[in-house]
Amino acid sequence: EAGVTQSPTHLIKTRGQQATLRCSPISGHTSVYWYQQALGLGLQFLLWYDEGEERNRGNFPPRFSGRQFPNYSSELNVNALELEDSALYLCASSLALSRANEQFFGPGTRLTVL
Amino acid sequence: EDKVVQSPLSLVVHEGDTVTLNCSYEVTNFRSLLWYKQEKKAPTFLFMLTSSGIEKKSGRLSSILDKKELFSILNITATQTGDSAVYLCAVRGGTSYGKLTFGQGTILTVHP
Numbered sequence: 001e002a003g004v005t006q007s008p009t010h011l012i013k014t015r016g017q018q019a020t021l022r023c024s025p026i027s028g029h030t031s032v033y034w035y036q037q038a039l040g041l042g043l044q045f046l047l048w049y050d051e052g053e054e055r056n057r058g059n060f061p062p063r064f065s066g067r068q069f070p071n072y073s074s075e076l077n078v079n080a081l082e083l084e085d086s087a088l089y090l091c092a093s094s095l096a097l098s099r100a101n102e103q104f105f106g107p108g109t110r111l112t113v114l
Numbered sequence: 115e116d117k118v119v120q121s122p123l124s125l126v127v128h129e130g131d132t133v134t135l136n137c138s139y140e141v142t143n144f145r146s147l148l149w150y151k152q153e154k155k156a157p158t159f160l161f162m163l164t165s166s167g168i169e170k171k172s173g174r175l176s177s178i179l180d181k182k183e184l185f186s187i188l189n190i191t192a193t194q195t196g197d198s199a200v201y202l203c204a205v206r207g208g209t210s211y212g213k214l215t216f217g218q219g220t221i222l223t224v225h226p
Contacts, residue, residue: 004156033212042219043157043202048212056212088155094212101206102148102162103214108155 004106012112021076021109025093032074038087081113116141120217128225135220138185143208150202193224
């Protein structure tokens with residue numbers, strides 16, 4: 001069974017630009033989650049999508065946004081990039097939210113903002 | 115707000131040693147606690163503990179959950195160099211709507 005996939009592996013942008021990161025969940029999973037892992041910090045929750053809808057977002061500014069497509073894949077957009085946005089962005093997927101959901105992670109996209 | 119604290123932050127052992135990693139948490143309406151192993155990029159799922167499953171074991175790894183004292187431990191016996199990684203603990207509460215709250219992780223280094 002294929003795991004969660006993410007693209008690109010690496011992304012280099014300059015301050016002020018926009019970045020688009022993509023994620024394909026495990027087959028059969030309808031929920032997709034985005035996390036940011038900045039150097040020296042733990043994983044910080046960004047966004048949760050389920051059945052095409054944004055269900056929850058973490059404490060990040062509105063320039064972090066995304067969407068989920070009908071095939072359950074997802075896109076994370078970061079507008080007006082700032083230096084501190086440099087981080088590993090991890091996507092995870094799970095079955096529809098139940099009492100206790102196991103989230104499975106992809107390999108991440110390393111975003112570097114110069 | 116949900117909170118997870120892991121200890122120690124780093125640990126250096128030799129092959130064959132047994133290690134215990136700690137995770138304490140504060141969460142509203144506890145749902146589950148998860149352990150992950152992160153070697154380079156993708157955290158790999160290890161265990162999920164819930165109210166109905168407070169002890170899990172897989173090979174040399176085992177974990178228990180103490181809901182009364184609000185902590186969990188991850189034990190690794192007969193450690194190998196391949197166990198070197200960052201071990202992450204995360205919790206999900208009833209009001210967190212899908213969000214996992216992670217601890218800062220424990221960096222485990224196993225020397226030959």
